[in-house]
Amino acid sequence: MDEKGFDILILGAGPAGVSAALTAHARGRSAAVISADPMASPLARAGRIENYPGLPGRSGRELLAAMVGDLERLDIPLIVGRATAVMAFNGRIMVSVEQDVYQAGALILAAGAQQNARPLPGEERLLGRGVSYCATCDGMLYRGKRVAVLGLGSGSEADRAFLEGIGCQVLYFTGTQAKNAEIQGQDKVSGIAVDGAVHPVEGVFVLRDTVAASALLPGLEMAEGHIAVGPDMATSVPGAFAAGDCTGRPYQIARAVGQGNIAALAADRYLKERET
Ligand SMILES: Cc1cc2nc3c(=O)[nH]c(=O)nc-3n(C[C@H](O)[C@H](O)[C@H](O)COP(=O)(O)OP(=O)(O)OC[C@H]3O[C@@H](n4cnc5c(N)ncnc54)[C@H](O)[C@@H]3O)c2cc1C
Structure with a gap:
């Protein structure tokens, strides 16, 4: 091996x-x-x-x-x-x-x-269509674009920095804001709803430990x-x-x-x- x-x-x-x-x-x-x-x-x-x-x-x-x-x-x-x-x-x-x-x-x-891995509304449906679990794997696809990072686990700050470093415009949510977020879009991600406000984004990175x-x-x-x-x-x-x-x-x-x-x-x- x-x-x-x-x-x-x-x-x-x-x-x-x-x-x-x-x-x-x-x-x-x-x-x-x-x-x-x-x-x-x-x-x-x-x-x-x-x-x-x-x-x-x-x-x-x-x-x-x-x-x-x-x-x-x-x-x-x-x-x-x-x-x-x-x-x-x-x-x-x-x-x-x-x-x-x-x-x-x-x-x-x-x-x-x-229970900590329970998917957010829209997450499973839009997985691979704007929803990603890995900033370093998929980040380049969103270069120059507006994305949301949901920091639901350890180490998400580093992923946020990585995405900003490659030129993404990052909206960063943690804590209850991230836990209660709703991912929106029909065939692909179009936005994220947080605290009643909808933010247009092209990608959402859901970063949990699991x-x-x-x-x-x-x-x-x-x-x-x-x-x-x-x-x-x-x-x-x-x-x-x-x-x-x-x-x-x-x-x-x-x-x-x-x-x-x-x-x-x-x-x-x-x-x-x-x-x-
Ligand atoms: C406050 C508290 C007190 C407790 N007290 C007791 C007690 O007194 N007696 C008792 O018997 N039990 C107790 N427990 C329960 C006990 O901690 C769990 O039953 C036990 O840890 C379960 O072990 P596990 O290996 O199944 O999962 P876990 O211990 O949850 O380990 C799973 C590991 O997998 C990792 N992981 C998950 N998904 C991924 C992924 N996609 N990629 C990489 N890594 C991943 C996680 O980060 C984690 O490190 C307590 C729990 C808590 C929260």
Whole structure:
């Protein structure tokens, strides 16, 4: 495998993703974890954790740092960036992270609860028709044009600066303004409504730490806002598995860790079947 090709790619460096990576590694699989800032997991906001066995009284931040440290200890690559698209093609799964593409035989989605990824009005309908998730990938298309940047995650200031640097006229919205924005247009983006005012724009960059799983991977079956999985954590897309909060409630570390383990074992089995 080259530096961008792996047996198993794991999306998300929270408890589910780290657990999946450790199991994949233990099975002798080359694995890499793709994640936005790993310390952006909701676990980092938890005070004292009292229901995770063997490690009483740790703060969420401490527990998360120790988990992410396991990746480093085992030399499991951690690719820090936002995955903006996943494609399953010809038995391989490709994941776009900003301008890079990584590929693997199997994917484990461990992207966390989906409520922060809930699409804005107009977002899914106009995706690829003026709506973009990646400023550095698509920014040049909007050179000299008026665009909106919705900063809904970490690092959107840098994307705003990038777009201004290449000559876009940028309207920048964050916080509740960004959360409540409505993207307008028929066949392509024509404007954005914020606080009751409509601003004409030709592009809208929706910048979250996560992207709704259904938008990330076309054909992915969802159930009540979560990724639908079978008992072995397989999703509706062959070769794609899911684990943790993205598959449903209760949102708990122990459940996420257990499902990460099951998903990695199932991904290993899936690859073995294809290898024989
Ligand atoms: C305040 C608070 C207190 C809590 N207390 C407890 C507790 O006491 N006990 C307990 O068991 N649980 C607790 N939880 C819940 C616990 O944090 C979650 O259940 C757990 O973190 C879920 O793990 P996960 O791996 O499924 O997802 P997450 O921890 O959410 O990790 C997902 C990761 O994927 C990344 N990601 C998502 N999409 C993308 C993308 N497109 N590209 C790149 N990266 C992406 C995210 O940035 C994130 O780092 C608490 C949660 C909160 C918010």
